[in-house]
Amino acid sequence: MTDKPTLNVGLIGTGFMGKAHVFGYASAQCVFDLPNRFTMHSLADVTEDVATAAARQFGFGRATTDWRELVNDPEVDIVSITAPNALHKEMALAAIAAGKHVYCEKPLAPLASDAREMAEAAEAAGVKTQVGFNYLCNPMLQLARAMIEAGELGEIRGYRGIHCEDYMADATGPFTFRHDPAGGGALADIGSHALATAEYLCGPVARVMGDCVTMIDSRRDGRGGHRAVEVDDVGRAFLRFESGATGSIEGNWIATGRKMQHDFEVYGTKGALAFSQERFNELQYFDTADRTGRQGFRRIEAGPDHAPYGLFCVAPGHQLGFNDLKAIEVAGFARAIAGEIDEPFNFRAGLRIQHLVETIQTSSREAAWLDV
Known part of the structure; x- marks a missing residue:
């Protein structure tokens, strides 16, 4: 039997959602018959102590305080972004420019114009993207x-x-x-x-x-x-x-x-x-x-x-949990990367949600019904 190809994961941010991404990758390859395997390759966070401790806990091979170093590492195939919302655009665009597939937590970007730039960059580069809306995986x-x-x-x-x-x-x-x-x-x-x-x-x-x-x-x-x-x-x-x-x-x-x-x-x-x-x-x-x-x-x-x-x-009746939904989300992303299915919720879909958010915010300021 031919060994499945391995995708090296680079994670930016090790808080609540960073840990959820790690659980998702770990569970998905155990639960699903995926076309590929995942290796926890590199991890980035704001301080050396935090990054090193998280890498040891989550099983990553490398730790760094410079997310750009992670993004530009030629061995990294997927960049998972769980950093604060305002940083998503810069990190995602850098990862796309480096030819990486990108898994970004929602909201995709603070502004719809930023989200559009991210979606168009990913489409032009031909990389696969996923936005973290795992409740939809229930x-x-x-x-x-x-x-x-x-x-x-x-x-x-x-x-x-x-x-x-x-x-x-x-x-x-x-x-x-x-x-x-x-x-x-x-x-x-x-x-x-x-x-x-x-x-x-x-x-x-x-x-x-x-x-x-x-x-x-x-x-x-x-x-x-x-x-x-x-x-x-x-x-x-x-x-x-x-x-x-x-x-x-x-x-x-x-x-x-x-x-x-x-x-x-x-x-x-x-x-x-x-x-x-x-x-749920x-x-x-x-x-x-x-x-x-x-x-x-x-x-x-x-x-x-x-x-x-x-x-x-x-x-x-024995029930799924929050992190199981993350595993389902990761499984869909993995199959999309392999070309088996379309991206379940890509940057273009994330742009749509941000566009809705901004239209509602504008409607509130103008106290008027607005077309989307």
């Missing part, structure tokens, strides 16, 4: 989409989506890179997930009416003073889909008590679906064909019938 979301496309819900009339967390709820918390205008705010940071899910399930959004609000207008700056916050803490939008359906989304990082609420509801003429990330191995389904007196939402529980769940566990 078998329950894939089932929901299949049910909608098959007409099981009838004509889709309405949609509600929300992504709420509370990691910015404390007004005494410090100013972070996410509060910088280049970071994007709550709508770009987590509302982008709500937008991606809305279009994944219901198709393109045609018009938006936005409302972006800053509730905590200053934060400690780390030097004994305070710095003004210009980005939104809550971003909401009414949506009109090309299909004629209407809906709404919300991105909120000051939602007290919420750790991971990525929820949606879809309403059709024949039925409805409801989903909560807090119980379940999908609730209402069927109008059920006889009177027996109607109600019923639970569909994730199991081996919902690919690729069965590759992780042979028993239903």
Whole structure:
């Protein structure tokens, strides 16, 4: 049997999402029959101590404080970018120029114009790209989409989506890179997930009416003073889909008590679906064909019938986790690199989400409906 080719991975950033990328690569090649293998080759972070410790923990062969050195290493095949949002563009463009495939966390870039430059550069260079929207890899979301496309819900009339967390709820918390205008705010940071899910399930959004609000207008700056916050803490939008359906989304990082609420509801003429990330191995389904007196939402529980769940566990109800979704995302990217499938969510798709975000932000400033 011919050995599978190896792809050398270079990781920039070793925080929450950096670790998630490592788990994704490690799990994907164990769970899936991929066309290639991964080697954790090089890792970059801001200090030598952090980089060296992370390389030792994650099994990388090299550590550096210079991400440019990593990007330009001829042995590196894939560059994974999990650095702060404002740095994505420079890092990605450098990696593309060096001929690397790029896996970048969302949001792709603070501005749609930056995201467009990144997408066009990747397409011109012929490299493969992936943006980290791993919630879309959940078998329950894939089932929901299949049910909608098959007409099981009838004509889709309405949609509600929300992504709420509370990691910015404390007004005494410090100013972070996410509060910088280049970071994007709550709508770009987590509302982008709500937008991606809305279009994944219901198709393109045609018009938006936005409302972006800053509730905590200053934060400690780390030097004994305070710095003004210009980005939104809550971003909401009414949506009109090309299909004629209407809906709404919300991105909120000051939602007290919420750790991971990525929820949606879809309403059709024949039925409805409801989903909560807090119980993300379940999908609730209402069927109008059920006889009177027996109607109600019923639970569909994730199991081996919902690919690729069965590759992780042979028993239903034992549940997938967040990092399993990352492994599914990595597997799709690996197959795209090998030319087996199209890129599941490339830079062009990431540009689309950033374009939606900016249109909603503009709509909020102008207090008007805007075409996308």
